[in-house]
Amino acid sequence: MQVRWNFKLKPTQAQQVKMCEWLVTLRKHRNYALRERETGYNTNNRLVDSSVAYVWGSWCEMESKVEYGACCPLTCPILKHGVIPKNLSTAFKTSKGIVKWDSASGIQMKVTTQLRHTSQNFVNIASDVLQQNLTKLDDAFSNFWKHSRGFPRYLRVLNSFQYPPQRVKLSSIKKTYAIVYLPGYR
Incomplete structure (x- = not known):
C-alpha cells in the first residue's frame, strides 16, 4: 500500500521568488512540449507547412518524386505523438541490440537534458521535476487517446510541481513543523 502525503510549505521570501521562477519555467516547458506534439499531430509528422496526408497503398510525392512502397497500417507506423526532433539520434533508443523509435516523452526528456546544458533557467530546476512535468503531459495525452478525453490544453498558470517518491x-x-x-534546490 502506498501512502501519499501532501505538505504545505512556508518558504522564505527568497525561496518564494525562486519557486515562482521554477513554476513559470515549468509552465513554458510544458506548453512548448505540448506545442511540439500538437504540431506533429496536426501535420501528420510532416513539414509544418504541408497539409495532412492520409495514405493507403503505394504512392509518391510529385515534387520530390520519392516513391513510398506499400503503405498500410501493418507496414507504415503512425506516430501518434508526432514528436520529431531536429537531431534524429535523440529519437532512437536501443534495447537488446534492436533500435526503436522512442516515445514522445522519451524524446522530449532527452531534449530537456540537452536544454539543461544550454539554458540557465533549466539548470536551476531539478531534473526529476522536469521529468515529472513531461510525465503529467504524457498522462494527458494517454487520456486523450485511450479515454476520448479532449486534447490537452495549454496552461496559463502552473500552481504546483512534483518530485517522484522517495x-x-x-x-x-x-511537533508543528x-x-x-x-x-x-540551490
Whole structure:
C-alpha cells in the first residue's frame, strides 16, 4: 500500500521568488512540449507547412518524386505523438541490440537534458521535476487517446510541481513543523 502525503510549505521570501521562477519555467516547458506534439499531430509528422496526408497503398510525392512502397497500417507506423526532433539520434533508443523509435516523452526528456546544458533557467530546476512535468503531459495525452478525453490544453498558470517518491527528505521534525530538503534546490 502506498501512502501519499501532501505538505504545505512556508518558504522564505527568497525561496518564494525562486519557486515562482521554477513554476513559470515549468509552465513554458510544458506548453512548448505540448506545442511540439500538437504540431506533429496536426501535420501528420510532416513539414509544418504541408497539409495532412492520409495514405493507403503505394504512392509518391510529385515534387520530390520519392516513391513510398506499400503503405498500410501493418507496414507504415503512425506516430501518434508526432514528436520529431531536429537531431534524429535523440529519437532512437536501443534495447537488446534492436533500435526503436522512442516515445514522445522519451524524446522530449532527452531534449530537456540537452536544454539543461544550454539554458540557465533549466539548470536551476531539478531534473526529476522536469521529468515529472513531461510525465503529467504524457498522462494527458494517454487520456486523450485511450479515454476520448479532449486534447490537452495549454496552461496559463502552473500552481504546483512534483518530485517522484522517495526524493524529498524531512529533517529536524518537530511537533508543528519540519525542515524539508528539496533536491535540486540551490
